[in-house]
Amino acid sequence: MRYYGCKTKLLDFLSEGVTETGINHGSIFCDLFSGTTAVAKFFKQKGYTVYANDFLEFSYSFAHTYIKNNTYPSFYGLRKIIKNISGDSNKYLNIIINYLNNLDPIKGFIYNNYCPGGTKKLDSPRMYFADKNGMKIDAIRTKIQEWKDSDTIDEDEFYFLLTSLIEAVPYIANISGTYAAYLKNWDPRAFKSIELKVPIIPESKRDNRAFKEDANILIKRIYSDILYLDPPYNARQYASNYFLLELIAEGWFNGQKPKIYGKTGIRDYEKQKSAFSQKSGVLNAFNSLIKNAKTKFIILSYNNEGLMSEDEIVDILSNRGEVKIFKKPYRRYRSINQDESDKKIVFETLYFAKVYNI
Ligand SMILES: C[S@@+](CC[C@H](N)C(=O)[O-])C[C@H]1O[C@@H](n2cnc3c(N)ncnc32)[C@H](O)[C@@H]1O
Structure with a gap:
């Protein structure tokens, strides 16, 4: 589905990041802001046990169908x-x-x-x-x-x-x-x-799960091996x-x-309304998310035009582990708010943290 911030075109890039973890299939990959479930489906197909969460009902419907279900009803x-x-x-x-x-x-x-x-x-x-x-x-x-x-x-x-x-x-x-x-x-x-x-429905025999919760609440009660975060990066709710x-x-x-x-x-x-789309709330929300994460690796997708700066992100992630950064240029999604001439190249950045204090 066409969706703002959908990562279909960045799956290979993300996959390289996940390979870096050395974490094998079967381990728990949690997609905490799953949107269309493009990422969650990809890692379900690769054999991970996948948790998909989003606080919107239509996205939960996708997560329930494509991620939680392993067989056809x-x-x-x-x-x-x-x-x-x-x-x-x-x-x-x-x-x-x-x-x-x-x-x-x-x-x-x-x-x-x-x-x-x-x-x-x-x-x-x-x-x-x-x-x-x-x-x-x-x-x-x-x-x-x-x-x-x-x-x-x-x-x-x-x-x-x-x-x-x-x-x-x-x-x-x-x-x-x-x-x-x-x-x-x-x-x-x-x-x-x-x-x-x-x-x-992607094939899988794992105990995959779907959630419909605020990420900052769910994070307190789940454990994962790889925590993938793709929060909204700008003020559009x-x-x-x-x-x-x-x-x-x-x-x-x-x-x-x-x-x-x-x-x-x-x-x-x-x-x-998401705190991640509000300048006044984003740093607190991100900080609390990272503080409460029970996981071995954190991978964050963010964009260089986002509400949080690279330095702010690195500062927060560094509290949990050593941070590496990977960047990939890509063409921006065009929406009604942008005109034809607006073809600036945007960088999608992957922040990667190996957590040392789970
Ligand atoms: C950038 S999109 C994710 C796109 C997704 N990775 C994909 O490939 O389709 C961000 C998602 O986060 C969800 N979201 C925003 N704030 C949230 C929150 N506090 N808790 C849970 N989900 C949230 C939005 O509904 C949206 O679907």
Whole structure:
């Protein structure tokens, strides 16, 4: 998935850093800010026992599906609703995903708040999704919830289907990168019909785990061999920039009434603000994280334009061990906040600390 700060293109670089630890497969690799789970999946595939954590619900859905699960759910409860759900998982998973893809569109929360048809009374009707796609998202998300609430699907199955839906949304959203604003003209992408696909679970026999917690709280009760940290590095809050994915993940059911406001209909994210995206809080948060880490190696991804300077980072990490630095230039992710001419090269830096006082 396209995600600000996603490390898909830096996996080899990161892998070199991990090789430096000399820590073998099977050991615990903890991805404490796992986002899309690109890093967690990569190390799960390499045979590590992986813990993935992020405080956002859509990211937790990915972690639950791709990291915690080692096998495909059976969807036993759906047998009474959809025919041919047995045997080869490849076949029945496609049948279930096709069932969702072919639901009749309905006018629900997404249509009523994020599509031009449902918001035509506003001065500027919102254009996040074409009407039909908004209605399909409503139909699919509502059906998944209905199955969950009636115990027709269990938690693994719920997150599996939710992940499939969340992964499909960026391909038809009328945005440029993040959800902080919609485009004023329609991108042709928005008129393609939303299409869910079967999520692919990386193979593993390890006891992999998924968490949805504030990193600074979780760190106090987990042990890992390699602690990988990829916190936000600037003032852009993920909860606001990806509010629509979070809204779709959390839903609007069982009395939940998402508070939305403003021109874009942004969802209230007061409780999901990250200290790592605040100049006033980042050093304290990072310091406390490092102080509480129970691990053999710490690897931090950070960017030379981040809120913390290289010296500040090295100072804090040095309290726990000897620090090495690796740098790699890469092209920046472009978002709505940057214009075409802004093509400055940015350095991704890996800070590596061998911890001597676990
Ligand atoms: C740079 S992104 C991680 C990207 C990820 N490595 C990837 O490849 O997709 C940072 C992530 O940290 C999460 N985050 C921010 N503050 C957090 C906190 N205090 N606790 C847990 N997760 C947090 C955000 O939701 C976001 O997904």
